[in-house]
Amino acid sequence: MARRGVMRSAASRVFAVLVAVVLVAGVLTAVLLVLDAQRSARVEAERVTRSVSETLADLPEVRSALTSGPSAATAELQPVTERITRSAGVDFITIMTADGIRVTHRDPGQIGRHYLGTIPGTPVARTEEFTGTLGPSVRTIVPVLDGGRVVGWVSTGVTVESIGSTLLPRLPYAIGIALAVTAAGVVGALVVRRLTRRVTGDLPAREVRDAVSSYESVRTLGEALRAQNHEHGNRMHTAVALIELGRTDEAVELLTETSRQSQALVDQVTAARAGDPTVGALLLGKAAQAAERGVEWEAVLDPETPRTTLSAVDAVSVVGNLIDNALDAAAAGPEPRWVRFTLAPGDAGGVVVEVADSGDGIPQGTRERIFEPGFSTKPADETGRGVGLPLVKAIVEAAGGTLRLDAEPTRFRAELPGRETP
Template sequence: MSVAGRLLILQLVVFTVVAVVAGVLFAVDERRDADDATRRAVTEIAVTTAQFPEISEGLDSPDPTAALQERAEEIREATGTDFVVIVDPAGIRVTHPVVEQIGLPYTGHVEPARSGQPYSETYTGSLGPSIRTVAPVYADDGDLVGFVSVGVTRQRIAENFLRGVPGIVGIVAVGLAVSAVGAYLVSRRLRRQTLGLNPDQLRRMYEHHDAVLHSIGEGLLVFGGPDDSPRVDVVNDEARRLLGLPPAGPVPFDTLPETLRDLATGGEARDEVHLTRDRVLVVNSDAVTWNDRRIGTVVTLRDHTELRSVLGELDSVRGFAEALRAQAHESANRLHTIVTMVELGRQEEAVAFATRELAVSQNLIDRLTTAVHEPALSALLLGKVDEAAEHGVELTVTDDTALGPVPIPAGDLVTLVGNLIDNAIDAAHDADEPWVEVTVRQEDSTMIVEVADSGPGMSPEVLARAMQRGYSTKSEQRGLGLALVAQVVARHGGVLRTEPSLGAMVIAEIPIGDET
């Protein structure tokens, strides 16, 4: 049997069970409502009757039964209740629908009503189980002279309820008929959508589909729906891991990074570099067409985070090596000069030359190691000074630079400051007198990194584009520096901006708390 046929039978069974259960629950609710309505009605009758002057006067008369029996029966018949019983303060009936019960103790509870408030209960009395309310009766002087008990038997409530049962059954039958028609229409539509396949065939197709998704080593996203409201139809485990999505369940379209959402509406990508909060991804996308109509988009994701990290470390090591080579070359020149001066007998000039060159370098080292708590950051700044000098750029670490212990990993600090300085050195090359100025300081509970250069600077729009995908003004595909910086800043809840008054300055501000 096809899926549609099985679903039709299952729906009919479910709808029948639901309709019957709903009918029973509705009946139970109606019964409870009937009890509540009865309780309210007998309470109102008992309270009203207890306030009649003739009731208190009759209870004070020498023969309360003769004075009140006929009146109590009139009230009972007029209100449609089963009994209106008047009781003296001692709890003895002075009226009752069954004359033989007059003079006997009241078979209920009157003590709770002595406090002045009516008391309702369900109790089995002389007429059987009933819902009753006992109200106190007071004389004009305020003395308690008796009680009025008004009740309706359960039998009468049940008879009234049974008269409404056919209506409930009719509603259930109509609901069941409508459900059956709806189930048939749904089944017919499902038969067309599943091409009449049976569950085994569909299960095998799903198993193969699921196995393929789980075995793919790349992240896979499949977008569907119209361009104005795209949706995520398929997302495999690797894509969930790379994008930090929940391990199971549907993925709302708005939870994806903005650059990936742009691809869902027809954008194509070939080995584009996209950055999320924690990862560097290489993205490819292709449109899916059917009968010359685009029905969706397939996006694949490859994780290059570790590769970029290794490349960054390699660039840092290469930079340090170049700086050391330059320093060694320069030191060799200076040493050769000093040795020659000594050989020429000009020892005092040699000492002065060596001391002057050493003092400049040592002063910067002492200042940074004292002002900057993180050794890796101090070493980075010292290395960048030499690296910039080798590229013909004057790099200055301002006297304002001072940073105590901060709750930011050393690797993030190096990535943040190093990439900002690298971009500034590259941008400063085109100036006649290239220079870069770096400040790393702490202001209240915020770490501030300011990097200015002699280059043309970036507008806020260009900076925003660079923060998203890795922008570069160069022809080759580089420019991940600012994107990686933005990744670090966002991870620590900070902001990255340009200074409007100084177009060639980039400022990163990261909150570091009050304990630093």
């Protein structure tokens, strides 16, 4: 059981993904090297065939033999082409008359027959792949000129089979390089796995996400409670000072107004009996945080809203991060500054969570990236940036819900499945 747990850990999953990527990269490297070797072999064959054909076409002996008649040309040139074929590493050299009748050939039985291939209509060199008596081959045909007049042609070729055989010596190099790339990638994956395990231990990926969610929940609750404590502390100090100055009525009015504002939100929270009490406590703290930052706060909670299927930790992460982003945007935006939170029943017994703000909005070019891990439109601080929204999206989608962004005003809308109430 312990071994199965390790194999499902986040570190092992990262390792498996990296190894899969490395293996694919290794295979692609080998394929690309083989294709490049094949291309290089073909280019080399084209270069050699052109060079041999041009050299023979320029020889005075070849011109003289072609002008002396087919029989004399065969007797003089066949031994020459056989010797050059062996020494140049080509498969055939065919010399022919101007109208394409062979006077030399690798198979003497083919002499006197018409050349199989393309004879250019103008006296120019041409390289092509053509299937002749020896099968598919890469060949270059060059005209033999005598005073500007075509007296014959020289065609030199290398069969495709021969080109393929030149790849065999290069395969070990390609495989060796691919194995080296794979080995280096696996070593890198092992290092990443070790580093990941230092952070996550043997926790499964879901538990790592839950740990991050718990941290975010504690952080946002802590900030809310700190703001609430700070606001109440300021008001209490002010009330005490007013009492010491003998201005008791003003002190009573201040405390009454404070109680009235808090009680209004408490009434809304407690009216939603099926709701999450942890989220209710969070909203009370966020109201104080908004007041501290000079942002008008409005919370609309439908008492008929069912409870979501999220755990208390995940619910606080979703609501807290959405509100934190809205407060940051509103506080940095133009006046009037406001944040509006809405909790209402959705379709088919679901729950709709909406957070809107008066900020400047999210630029069109970055709207598709705001849910990417590590991406943020705000500068990083000691707590880091680019974690909240990706975490919210992951939690919502894992619960079977959806999260979307609307503009003008900026509004995040999360639709979550509701929990059946006994």
